[in-house]
Amino acid sequence: MHIETAPTEKRYEKPEGERRGLVIVNTGDGKGKSTAAFGLALRAHGRGKAVRIFQFMKVPSARFGEHRMFEQIGIPIEGLGDGFSWKSKDLEHSAQLARDGWERARAAILSGEHFMVVLDEITYPLIYGWLPLEPVLETLRTRPRDVHVVLTGRRCPGEIIELADTVTEMQLVKHAFKAGIPAQRGIED
Numbered sequence: 001m002h003i004e005t006a007p008t009e010k011r012y013e014k015p016e017g018e019r020r021g022l023v024i025v026n027t028g029d030g031k032g033k034s035t036a037a038f039g040l041a042l043r044a045h046g047r048g049k050a051v052r053i054f055q056f057m058k059v060p061s062a063r064f065g066e067h068r069m070f071e072q073i074g075i076p077i078e079g080l081g082d083g084f085s086w087k088s089k090d091l092e093h094s095a096q097l098a099r100d101g102w103e104r105a106r107a108a109i110l111s112g113e114h115f116m117v118v119l120d121e122i123t124y125p126l127i128y129g130w131l132p133l134e135p136v137l138e139t140l141r142t143r144p145r146d147v148h149v150v151l152t153g154r155r156c157p158g159e160i161i162e163l164a165d166t167v168t169e170m171q172l173v174k175h176a177f178k179a180g181i182p183a184q185r186g187i188e189d
Contacts, residue, residue, distance in 0.1 A: 021147040022165040023140050027123065027156035030170030031188075037118045037150045038066055044148075045075050049115035053077040054105040056098055056153075057084070057121040065186055080104070081125075098125035106135070112144035123153025126160075133157055 024040070026033035041051045053070065055062070058079035070077045080101025081094060088094045102125075109117045125131040140149060140163055151160060161167050177183065 020145055021143065021149070023160075023163060024148065024150045025156050025161060025164045025167040026150070026152045026170065027154060027161070027167065028169035028171055029154060030172040031175065032170050033152040033154075034066075034120050036168065036170075037120060037152050038070075040148075040150055041070075041075060041116060041118055044116045045073065050113060051075050051116045051118070052108050052114045053118040053120060054101060054108070054122075055079050055081070055120040056101060056125050057081040059083050078104070081121075095125070095128070095130035098130040102131050102135070106139050109139055109143050109147055109149060112147060114147060116148040116150065118150045119152070121153045122151050123156045123160075126153075126157055127155050133159060136160070137163060 024037075026036050038053075041053060044051050053075060055077065058064070059082055060079040062079045067077055067079075078101075081097050082088055105117065105119055105122075108114055122131075122136070126133055126136065137159055140160070143149065151164075156167075
């Protein structure tokens with residue numbers, strides 16, 4: 001471990017720009033993309049801000065830990081998909097669910113009623129070709145000025161990364177699953 005001296009002076013100047021809604025992307029092969037987005041949702045909700053979460057790959061009946069908690073505290077979370085693509089019995093149906101779900105998410109973003117809209121796992125329907133990229137880009141560009149949008153998923157299209165204000169790439173260093181340890185409730189659900 002490398003020990004470093006704690007800073008005694010601020011290492012940055014306070015930005016002087018105007019506050020506005022941000023486009024935030026969590027991508028990469030590492031764990032934590034959705035978890036980070038949910039943390040932002042909790043932070044905003046804690047400040048009394050309206051938040052809405054759309055999960056593009058989860059089924060509407062999903063009852064993972066985040067669904068149970070968000071339901072308890074009053075953050076709407078909606079599964080738009082039919083689960084893992086490799087479990088789908090009809091990929092065209094999966095694609096249609098993504099397109100229908102996008103219309104609901106798009107309406108929520110453009111309504112201006114929410115401080116933050118989370119588009120969890122939206123990169124998958126984009127990179128699978130189920131959802132056209134241009135309507136997503138157009139919605140991000142034309143959304144109401146104060147609406148924050150958080151997008152998650154692996155292999156985020158470069159066009160979204162270019163448009164985004166903040167992009168974090170989660171890097172996989174080590175994962176218990178690769179050591180033969182199965183997913184565990186409360187950690188990966």
